[in-house]
Amino acid sequence: MAEKEVLLEINHLKAYFPVKRKSMKEEKRVVKAVDDISIEIFRGETLGIVGESGSGKSTFGRTILQLVEPTAGEILYKGHPIQHLKGSKLQKYRNQMQMIFQDPFASLNPRMRIGAIIEEPMALQLTFTKEQRKERVKELLQKVGLPEDAMQKFPHEFSGGQRQRIGIARALAINPAFIIADEPVSALDVSVQSQVLNLMMDLQEEFQLTYLFISHDLSVVKHISDRVAVLYLGRVVEIGTKKELYAQPLHPYTKALLSAIPVVNFDEPKQVMPLQGELPSPMNPPIGCVFHTRCPCVMEKCHQQRPTLQKINEQQRVACFLYDK
Amino acid sequence: MERAEEQQVLLEVKHLKIQFHLKNGKQAKVVDDVSFSIRKGETVALVGESGSGKSITSLSIMRLLPIPPGEITAGTIKLNGKNLLDYKSKEMSHIRGNEIGMIFQEPMTSLDPVFTIGNQMIEAIRRHQKVSKKEAWIQSLKLLQEVGIANAEKIIAEYPHQLSGGMRQRVMIAMAMSNNPQLLIADEPTTALDVTVQAQILKMMKKMKEEHHSAILFITHDMSVVAETADRVMVMYAGQIVEEAPVRELFLNPKHPYTSALLKTMPSLDTEATRLPTIPGTVPPAYALPDGCRFAPRCPFVMEQCQHVLPAIFHIQDEHKVRCHLFTEEGELVHGGERSLT
Numbered sequence: 001m002a003e004k005e006v007l008l009e010i011n012h013l014k015a016y017f018p019v020k021r022k023s024m025k026e027e028k029r030v031v032k033a034v035d036d037i038s039i040e041i042f043r044g045e046t047l048g049i050v051g052e053s054g055s056g057k058s059t060f061g062r063t064i065l066q067l068v069e070p071t072a073g074e075i076l077y078k079g080h081p082i083q084h085l086k087g088s089k090l091q092k093y094r095n096q097m098q099m100i101f102q103d104p105f106a107s108l109n110p111r112m113r114i115g116a117i118i119e120e121p122m123a124l125q126l127t128f129t130k131e132q133r134k135e136r137v138k139e140l141l142q143k144v145g146l147p148e149d150a151m152q153k154f155p156h157e158f159s160g161g162q163r164q165r166i167g168i169a170r171a172l173a174i175n176p177a178f179i180i181a182d183e184p185v186s187a188l189d190v191s192v193q194s195q196v197l198n199l200m201m202d203l204q205e206e207f208q209l210t211y212l213f214i215s216h217d218l219s220v221v222k223h224i225s226d227r228v229a230v231l232y233l234g235r236v237v238e239i240g241t242k243k244e245l246y247a248q249p250l251h252p253y254t255k256a257l258l259s260a261i262p263v264v265n266f267d268e269p270k271q272v273m274p275l276q277g278e279l280p281s282p283m284n285p286p287i288g289c290v291f292h293t294r295c296p297c298v299m300e301k302c303h304q305q306r307p308t309l310q311k312i313n314e315q316q317r318v319a320c321f322l323y324d325k
Numbered sequence: 326m327e328r329a330e331e332q333q334v335l336l337e338v339k340h341l342k343i344q345f346h347l348k349n350g351k352q353a354k355v356v357d358d359v360s361f362s363i364r365k366g367e368t369v370a371l372v373g374e375s376g377s378g379k380s381i382t383s384l385s386i387m388r389l390l391p392i393p394p395g396e397i398t399a400g401t402i403k404l405n406g407k408n409l410l411d412y413k414s415k416e417m418s419h420i421r422g423n424e425i426g427m428i429f430q431e432p433m434t435s436l437d438p439v440f441t442i443g444n445q446m447i448e449a450i451r452r453h454q455k456v457s458k459k460e461a462w463i464q465s466l467k468l469l470q471e472v473g474i475a476n477a478e479k480i481i482a483e484y485p486h487q488l489s490g491g492m493r494q495r496v497m498i499a500m501a502m503s504n505n506p507q508l509l510i511a512d513e514p515t516t517a518l519d520v521t522v523q524a525q526i527l528k529m530m531k532k533m534k535e536e537h538h539s540a541i542l543f544i545t546h547d548m549s550v551v552a553e554t555a556d557r558v559m560v561m562y563a564g565q566i567v568e569e570a571p572v573r574e575l576f577l578n579p580k581h582p583y584t585s586a587l588l589k590t591m592p593s594l595d596t597e598a599t600r601l602p603t604i605p606g607t608v609p610p611a612y613a614l615p616d617g618c619r620f621a622p623r624c625p626f627v628m629e630q631c632q633h634v635l636p637a638i639f640h641i642q643d644e645h646k647v648r649c650h651l652f653t654e655e656g657e658l659v660h661g662g663e664r665s666l667t
Contacts, residue, residue, distance in 0.1 A: 052519035053490075159607050160375070189374035189546060189608075194590040194601035201600070216519060219592040223601065246594065260524040261594060262549040266573050274528070275521045278491050 004042040006079075007178060007210050008064070013037045013073035015056075015063045019283060031282045033059040035234035036073075038309075041178075046204065046211040048225030048242075050218055050257070054279045056234035057214045061180045064212070065097055066090065095125060098171035102183035104163035108155040114141075114166055115151030121173045140169040143206075144199060161192035165199065172203065180212045185220060197224055218261055222246055227315065230254050233282055233290040236309060240316030250318040252295050289321070297322060335540050336363040336386070336508055341400035343381055345611070346393060353611035355381045355395075357564040363508065368534065368541040370551040370572070372587075373561035376608050379544050382561075383510045386542070387427055388417045404508070423453040426501030426539075430513035432493035436485040442469075443481040446500050453504045468499040471536070473529050491522035498526075498533065505537050512544045527554055548591050552576055557644065560584050563609055563619035566638075570645040580647040583620045618650065626651060 015034040021027075033056045041047050051057045062068045064075060066082070075082050082093050098121070101107035108117055118137045122128050128136065138148055144165040155163060164184060171179055181200070185193040201224060204211060215221050221228055222242055229239040230253065238251040249255045256275040277294050280286055286293050292302040301321050309317040310324065343356035356378045363369050373379045384390045386402055388409060402409045404424065412420065421427075429435040437445055446465035447458060456464070462481075469477035472495040485493055494514060501509055511530070515523040531554065534541055543554055551558055551572065558575045560568045560583065568581040579585040589602045606623040615621055621631040631650055639652045 052521060161607060190548070191374060191587060191590050191604040192607065194592065194603045195605075197592070198600055198603060217592075218520070219594050222594060223592045256521060258594070260520040262524075262527070262547070262553040263594065264549055264552040264576050264588075264591075266552075266576070274524065278489050278522055279519075 004045075006040050007043040007077070008041040009076040009079075010037060010039045010041075010064065011074045011076070013060070013063060013075065014071045015059050015068055016071040029283060032056075032234050032285060033282060034063055034070075035285075037231075037234070037236055038073075039229060039236065039239070041210060041212065043177075043210055044204075044208050045226040046213050046224055048221035048228040049212065049214045049231060050216065050221050050228060051231035052216060052279050054233075054282060055231040056282070057216075057231050058182055059234075060231070061099070061182050061212060061214050065094065065099060065180060095174055096176055097178045097180065098174070098176040100164070100167050100171050100179060100181040100184045102186055104160050104167055104187060105155075107167055108163055110155050112154075113151065114146075114153055114155070114158075117155070117166060118151075118170045118173055121170060125174050136173065137169075140172055143172070143203065144169045159192075160188050161196060164188060164192075164196050168196075168199065168203070172207070175207070176209070178210045178212070180214070182214045183216070184213075186215065186217065193220070200224065218257060230257065233279065233285050235290055236319065237291060238316070238318045238320075239309070240313065240318075244313055244316040248316075250312060250316065250323060251291075251320050252297050252322070253291050256294075256296075289319075333364045334362050335365045335367075335405065336542070337401075337403040337406075338362070338382075338386070339401045339403070341382070341385065341402065342398045343378075343385055343390065344396050344398050346396065347612060348394075351612040354614060355564055355611045356385070357614075359400075359561075359564075359566055361559055361566060361569065363540050363542060365507070366534075366538055366540055367557065368543055368555050370543045370545060370555035370558045371561060372545060372548060372551055372558060374546060374608050376563075376611065377561040378564040378611070379561050380512055383427075383512055383542060383544050386510060387421055387425060388412070388414070389421075419453070422449060422501075422506070423504045424506055425508045425510060426504070426506035427510045428494070428497050428501050428512065428514045430516050432490065432497045432517075433485060435497060436493060438485055441482055441484055442488075442496050446481070446496075446503060449500050450503050464503065465499070468503055469496070471533065472496075472499045472502075473525065474499075491518055491526065494518060494522075494526055495529070498530065502533055502537055502539070506539055508542065509534070509539045510542045510544070513546070514543075515550065516545070516547070523550075530554070548588060549593070560587070563614060564611060565619060565648060567620065567648045568646065571643075574642070574645055578645075580641060580645065580652060581620075581649050582624045582626050582651075586625075618648075 013034055014036055016030040016032050019029040019031060037060060049057045059068055063070050070083055077093060085093055115137050118140055119133050122133045137151060141148055141150055146165055185196050188196060213224055225242050227241050228245045229236050232253050238254045249258055275294050280293055288304050289302040289307055292298045299321060307319045307321050309319045311317050312323055339360050341356055341359045345353040345355050347353055359382060371379045385397060443465055447461040450461040450464055466477050466481060469480060474480050474495055515526050545551060555572045558570060558572050559566045562583050568584045579588055586604045590604060592601060604623055609615060617633045618631040618636050621627050628650060636648050636650045638646050638648045640646055641652060
C-alpha cells in the first residue's frame with residue numbers, strides 16, 4: 001500500500017438545507033449539514049466516518065452518491081467531476097457505487113422475494129440476461145452465507161443479521177467498486193454484528209472493494225477501518241490512520257469521544273474526560289471553532305476564528321488551534 | 326450474614342414462565358423458568374440479545390405485559406415479600422410509578438407529545454402524592470435540576486419535541502424518580518443516545534440512585550455499559566438466565582460458553598485482531614426452541630446430553646450461578662429445570 005490510487009476526491013463539499021420560514025419577514029436560514037469537507041478516499045481502503053447524531057455523517061454519504069444535491073464543492077471519481085452528471089451518465093457513475101443501509105427492516109421491500117430484491121439492481125443495468133441474473137443471485141447468496149432457497153422467501157422470514165446479509169448481496173450485485181455503508185451493524189446484536197463485520201471484510205478482500213463506513217460506534221469503526229475521519233457539526237475535525245487516531249487522538253473532541261466509550265476494565269479506572277452538554281443545532285452553529293461551546297481546552301481565539309485542518313503526522317490532520325505552530 | 330442479606334431483598338422473581346400465544350397457534354416460551362432477586366440499593370444488569378426475553382421479564386414486573394397474547398403461566402414476582410401477580414389492576418397502579426419506576430429506550434414515544442414537560446411531571450407526582458399543583462411544580466423543577474438540566478425553568482414549559490434525545494431521557498429519569506421508587510427499571514436507557522450523552526446519563530443515573538437509595542434493574546444488550554454500571558449481572562439467552570455473577574467475576578471469569586463468547590465478540594478499543602470471533606448461527610425463535618440446552622446448536626463445547634437434557638442451574642461460587650452441563654461436577658445444584666438431571 002505504498003502508492004495509493006485516489007478513487008474519490010472530495011473538495012470543499014457543502015450540503016445546506018433551507019429551513020422553512022414562518023413568515024416572509026423572517027431571515028432565511030439554512031442547516032449546514034455538510035460544511036466544507038475535503039477528503040480523499042483511496043482504492044481498496046476503508047474510511048471510517050464517526051460522529052454523533054446530527055454531525056452530518058449520513059448526509060455526507062448521501063451527497064457522494066448524489067442522492068442529496070451538494071450546495072457547493074466538487075466530487076471527482078477517478079479524476080472525473082461528477083456533480084453535474086445527468087441521465088445515463090449519472091447512472092453509469094452510480095453503477096460503480098452502492099449503499100448498505102442501517103435499518104435492515106426498512107431497506108428491503110416486504111412484498112418482494114429475496115431473489116427479486118437482489119436481482120433488481122442487475123435488471124436495471126440491462127447487461128445481464130435473465131438466466132445470468134438468476135445464476136448470479138445464487139452465487140451472491142452463497143457469498144454472503146445464506147442458503148439458496150432464500151431466493152423464494154420474503155424479508156419478514158429473516159432475522160436482522162440475515163436481512164443485512166441480503167442488503168449486502170444486493171449492494172454487490174452489480175460489481176460496484178465503492179460501497180457506502182451507513183451504520184450497517186448498529187441495529188444488530190453483538191454476536192451478529194461481528195459476523196456481518198467479518199463478512200464485509202472478507203468481501204472487501206475478495207472484490208477489492210472500497211468502503212466508506214459510517215458509524216457512531218468508535219469500537220466498530222476501529223475494527224474495520226484503515227483511516228478514520230471524525231465529524232462534528234458537518235466538519236472534519238480530525239482525520240488520520242486508525243493507529244494514529246486511536247493511539248494518539250489530538251482534537252479535544254476525539255479525545256472526549258474515545259473516553260466516553262464504556263470499557264471493561266476493573267483494575268485501572270479510566271480517565272474520564274466528560275463532555276458537557278450536547279451537539280449544538282446545526283441551524284446555528286457556534287461562531288469560531290464549532291466545538292468551542294463544549295471544549296475543555298477552549299481559548300480566547302476559538303471564539304472568533306475557525307481552525308482549519310493542519311497536518312500533524314504522516315496522515316493525521318486536525319482542525320484545532322492547540323496544534324497551531 | 327446470609328440472613329442480613331435476605332432481609333434486604335427487594336424484588337424476588339421465582340420460576341417465572343411467560344408464554345405468548347401466537348396467531349398461527351404456536352406457543353412461544355418467551356420467558357422460561359427465570360428466578361432472580363434484587364437487593365435494596367443494588368444495580369443489577371440483565372443482558373441479552375434481542376429476543377432473549379429481557380424486556381418481557383421487565384414488563385411482567387411492572388405488570389405491563391400485553392395479556393393476551395401473553396400469559397404468565399407460572400411463578401411469582403415478589404416486591405418486599407408481596408406477590409405482585411396477586412394484585413388487582415387498580416392496586417397495581419399504586420405500585421407502578423410509585424414503588425417501581427420505569428425508563429424506556431425511546432424517550433420520544435414514552436412522553437406525551439401534546440403536554441408540556443411540567444404538565445406530565447406534575448401529573449406523575451400528584452398521582453401518588455397528596456400535594457398541590459404548586460408544590461408538585463416546585464418538586465418537578467428540583468428534579469429536573471437534579472438530573473442535570475441547567476435551564477429547568479424554561480424546559481418545564483416546553484413540549485417533548487423541543488428537546489433533544491438526551492434531554493428527553495433526562496426528563497424521563499426525573500419523572501421516574503419523582504416518587505422515590507424503591508426499584509427503577511431501566512430498559513435500554515442509553516441505546517438511542519450518542520456516546521458522549523450516554524456517558525453523562527450513566528453518571529447521572531448512578532448519582533440519582535445513590536441519592537434516592539433506589540435499586541436499579543438495568544436492561545441492556547451492551548456488555549461494556551454493564552461493566553461500568555452494574556454490581557451484579559444476569560445473562561439471558563432464549564428466555565432463560567444462563568449465568569449470574571457479580572460484575573467483576575462475570576467479566577474476568579465467565580463460565581457459560583455463551584457468556585464467554587459474548588464477551589469475545591465485543592469489538593473493543595484495545596483489541597488489535599483483524600477478525601472478530603463470532604458465535605455461529607442465531608438465537609432460536611421462542612416458538613421453536615431446541616429440546617435440550619437452548620444454546621446447544623451454537624455452543625462450541627456441545628456434548629451428547631446437551632441435545633436432550635435442559636441443564637440445571639449450578640452454584641459455582643458465592644453468587645456465581647450457571648446453567649450448563651459443563652459444571653455438573655464442579656457446581657452445587659441449585660434447582661433443576663423441568664427436566665432435571667437423570
